[in-house]
Amino acid sequence: MSATEGFPQYRKDVQYSRESSLNTLEYCIPRPTTRGTKQVWVIYVHGGAWLDPEIDASSFDKAQELLFKSHMIEHIAGFASINYRLSPYPSHARDPSHPSDPARNARHPDHINDVLAAILHLQETFRFEERYILVGHSCGASLVFQVAMKRYWGSQYESTLALELNVVPPVAILGVEGLYDLPALVEFHSKEPFYREFVANAFGRDASTWPSVSPTAGDYENSWQDGKLAVLAHSREDELVEWAQVDHMHKALKSQGFDEASGDRRLKLVELCGKHDEVWQDGLELARAIEATVQVVKNLL
Numbered sequence: 001m002s003a004t005e006g007f008p009q010y011r012k013d014v015q016y017s018r019e020s021s022l023n024t025l026e027y028c029i030p031r032p033t034t035r036g037t038k039q040v041w042v043i044y045v046h047g048g049a050w051l052d053p054e055i056d057a058s059s060f061d062k063a064q065e066l067l068f069k070s071h072m073i074e075h076i077a078g079f080a081s082i083n084y085r086l087s088p089y090p091s092h093a094r095d096p097s098h099p100s101d102p103a104r105n106a107r108h109p110d111h112i113n114d115v116l117a118a119i120l121h122l123q124e125t126f127r128f129e130e131r132y133i134l135v136g137h138s139c140g141a142s143l144v145f146q147v148a149m150k151r152y153w154g155s156q157y158e159s160t161l162a163l164e165l166n167v168v169p170p171v172a173i174l175g176v177e178g179l180y181d182l183p184a185l186v187e188f189h190s191k192e193p194f195y196r197e198f199v200a201n202a203f204g205r206d207a208s209t210w211p212s213v214s215p216t217a218g219d220y221e222n223s224w225q226d227g228k229l230a231v232l233a234h235s236r237e238d239e240l241v242e243w244a245q246v247d248h249m250h251k252a253l254k255s256q257g258f259d260e261a262s263g264d265r266r267l268k269l270v271e272l273c274g275k276h277d278e279v280w281q282d283g284l285e286l287a288r289a290i291e292a293t294v295q296v297v298k299n300l301l
């Protein structure tokens with residue numbers, strides 16, 4: 001039997017916790033693990049404004065398929081994409097949420113706890129420790145930076161010890177078409193009530209808590225000490241999330257010691273093409289952003 005038989009290995013609907021039917025992940029391992037080689041896992045967190053039932057872990061499939069054909073695949077040990085509990089969406093036309101469904105009634109910090117539980121499950125199974133890139137699209141980009149914020153979103157949130165202590169943070173984070181400064185997002189779209197609604201739906205009606213939960217408020221010098229690379233990828237054609245979000249996050253990361261030109265904490269901007277959801281629907285732009293991230297990370301390991 002050849003060593004590569006049975007690869008690539010695909011698994012779907014892997015349950016990582018018992019909270020709800022959405023606490024599942026999918027993963028793919030391109031080839032048998034090769035010891036001693038410097039490879040990274042790529043872990044994806046989907047978007048959908050914390051509530052859209054029609055965007056899930058499978059929204060990564062297209063980009064993953066493209067990355068298989070890229071020469072960057074030799075630096076990638078595995079791919080994973082995470083489902084997590086969503087906030088209520090009772091007015092959704094095709095798939096309204098029901099108040100008794102634990103999968104569709106999440107409130108911050110449930111979403112982040114689920115992402116942490118999923119990462120922990122993967123780390124315990126595959127032992128890749130910090131050698132992974134955490135990628136998020138839209139609200140998924142908020143979530144991946146909130147993972148690096150640990151639990152410093154204001155004083156009101158309890159730490160869940162088991163997750164906090166055991167999840168090893170990623171070597172790099174890639175935010176794609178991300179929501180980073182929630183008050184600024186809501187303010188920018190003050191004439192579109194949907195924005196205020198989905199933020200309140202996910203984080204509560206008390207807007208005074210929104211600044212400290214925002215990734216722009218992260219104290220990454222303390223909470224993400226071993227982070228080596230932050231990448232912000234965004235399209236100027238994004239019709240849902242304005243470039244100003246990137247400007248806010250770029251400024252925040254710079255003030256936390258991330259630098260584009262030098263140093264051991266690197267910052268990178270990748271300008272993408274296309275509309276908000278096109279980047280993952282076509283997969284090309286999301287794959288390109290991941291390639292650009294792997295390209296830098298492979299020299300940092």
Ligand SMILES: N[C@@H](CC(=O)c1ccccc1NC=O)C(=O)O
Pocket residue numbers: 047048049050052055137138139140179240241
């Ligand atoms: N797909 C969602 C909308 C959505 O995801 C969204 C809308 C505006 C700004 C950001 C969004 N998603 C971020 O995760 C919906 O159809 O309700």
